[in-house]
Amino acid sequence: MKAVQFHEFGGPDVLKIVDLPDPHPAHGQVRIRVHAVGISASDPKIRSGALSFGAPLPQGTGRDVAGVVDELGEGVTDVKVGDRVFGISDDGYGAADYALLSIYAVIPVSLGFVDAAGLPVALETATRGIDQLNVTDGTTLFINGASGGIGSTAIQLAVARGARVIGAASAANQNYLALLGAEPVVYGDGMVDRVRKIAPDGVDVALDVVGNGILPELIELTGTAQNVITLADFDGSKKYGVHFSNGFEDGHGFHSLATIGALIEAGKFWLPIDKTFPFTGIAEAHRVSETGRVRGRLAVIVN
Template identity: 65%
Template sequence: MKAAQFSRFGDPDVLELVDLPDPHPGPGQVRIIVRAVGISATDVKLRAGLVDFGDGLPQTTGRDVSGVVDEIGEGVVDVQLGDRIFGVSDVGAGAAELALVTHRALIPDGLGFIDAAALPVGLETATRGLDQLGVGSGTTLLINGASGGVGSTAVQLAVARGARVIGTASAANNEFVRLLGAEPVAYGEGMSQRVRALAPCGVDAALDVAGSGVLPDLIDLAGRAENVLTLADFEGAKQHGVRFSTGFQGHAFHALGTIGSLIQSGRFWLPVERTFPLDQIAQAHRLSERGHIRGRIVLIVQ
C-alpha cells in the first residue's frame, strides 16, 4: 500500500509517499480502506520533532481517519464489513491507503468521509479539556484560540453543555467564532480588557488551545491557575502552575460515539478549510503550520 512517512524530522518536505506492507488487524482492531485523513496539530509537531512519542524513525503520520471496514480482528462486535467508520488510527498511520483502527465509531448519518475525518482527535481533545475544567451549565468559559479545529469544536461542545463561551481569535475570524455560538474577542494587546468588558468579574475557567503566551492573562481572568488548562503551552504550564494536557493521557475514548446526536440536531459542525490529495500532504502540513485556519485541513485518499 501507499503511505506517507518521514525518515527525519524537519519541514514538510521530509514527508514522502512510500510502499509499505498491507496491515492486518489483531484482536480488537479493524482495518479500513482509508477515504480521508484529517491533519492535526499533533501530526505537524511530530513531523517537525517538536514532540516525541518515542516511536523512532521512520514514522508514519495521520491520526484522524475515516473509511470503510474491509477486515475485522478477533473479538470485534461493534462494526461489520462495509461499515463507514471514523476514529483515531493505531500508531498514527492513517495517511495511507489502509489503516488499523481500535478507537472508532460509526459515521453518523448524513456525514461524509471528509467531514468525519476532521473530527476524531479534536473532538476527543476538546471533550476531555472541558471535562477536566468541569465545564457545564452556567459556566463562563474563555477559549483562547477559538477558530481552529480544537477551538471551534470546544466552543460548540461547551455551548451544548449550557456554558457561556467567550472565544479569542483574529479579527478576521470573529464573525466565524460568533457563528459557532461564542462571544468573540480579538486576541493581542488589550485582550484581557476586552474580555472584562464582556465579563467584568472574570470567567470561571479558561482553555488555552493556541499556546500564544497568554497564560498569565488567563490566570488573572479565571481567578487562579487551577481554573486554567492549556493544550498547547507545555513550558508555560510549568512556569505558571497551569495544568497541561494532550487530551489523551489517562482517559478512555468516549466522545466519538456521542457526537452523532449533536450533528443530527444541527448543534455541531466543523468546517473543512481545504482538502488535498494524499500525494500533496507536504502542502497540507505547510498550510496547517501557517495558522489562522477555520476548522480543519483534510487529505482525500481514495
C-alpha cells in the same frame, strides 16, 4: 499499499509516498480502506521532531481517519465489514490506503468521509479539556485560540452543555466565532479589558488551545491558576502552576466519538473543513497547517 512515510525529521518535504505491506488487524482492531485523513496540529510537530513519542524512524503520518471497514480483528462485534467509521490510526499511518483502528465509531449519517476525518483528535482534545474544567450549565468559559479545530469544537460542546463561551481569535474570525455560538473578542493588547467589558466579573474557567504565552492573563481573568488548563504551553504550565492536559496521562475523551452524532444530527455541531488536498499534496497540507491560520480543519483525500 501506498502510505506516507518519513525517514528523517524535518520540513514537509521529508514526507514521501512509499509502498508498504498491507496491514491486518489484531484482536480488537478493524482495518479500514481509508477515504480521507485529517491533518491535526500535532502531525507537523511529530514530522519535524518537535513532538516525540519515542517511536523510531521511519514513521508514518496521519491519526484522524475515515473510511470503510474491510477486515475485522478477532473479538470485534460492534461494527461489520462495509460500515463507514472514523477514528484514530493505531500506528500513526493514517495517510495510507489502509489503516488499523482500535478507537473508532460509526460515522453519523449526515457526514461524508472528509468531514468525519476532521473530527477525532479535535473532538477528543476539546472534550477532555472541557471535562477537566467541569464545564456545565451556567459556566462561563473563555477559550484562547477559538477558531481552529479544537477551539471550534470546544465552543460547540460547551454551548451544548449550557455554558456561556467567550472566544479569542483574529479580527477576521470574529463572525465565525459568533456563528458557532461564542461571544468573540480579538487577540492582542487589551484583550483582558475587552473580555471584562462583556464579562465584568471575569470568567469561571479558561482553556488555552494555542500556547501563545497568555497564561498570566487567563489566570487574571479566572482568579486562580487552578481554573485554567492549557493544551499547548508545557513550559508555561510549569512556570505558572497551570495544568497541562495530556491525554496520555490524564485519561482521554474518546467517548465523544460515539456520542457526537446526536449533536450533529440535531444541527448543534459543525466542524468545517477549511481546505482539502489530494494524497500527493500532503506536504502542502502540512505547510498550511504550520501557518496556524486554519479555520476548522484540513483534510487529505486518499481514496
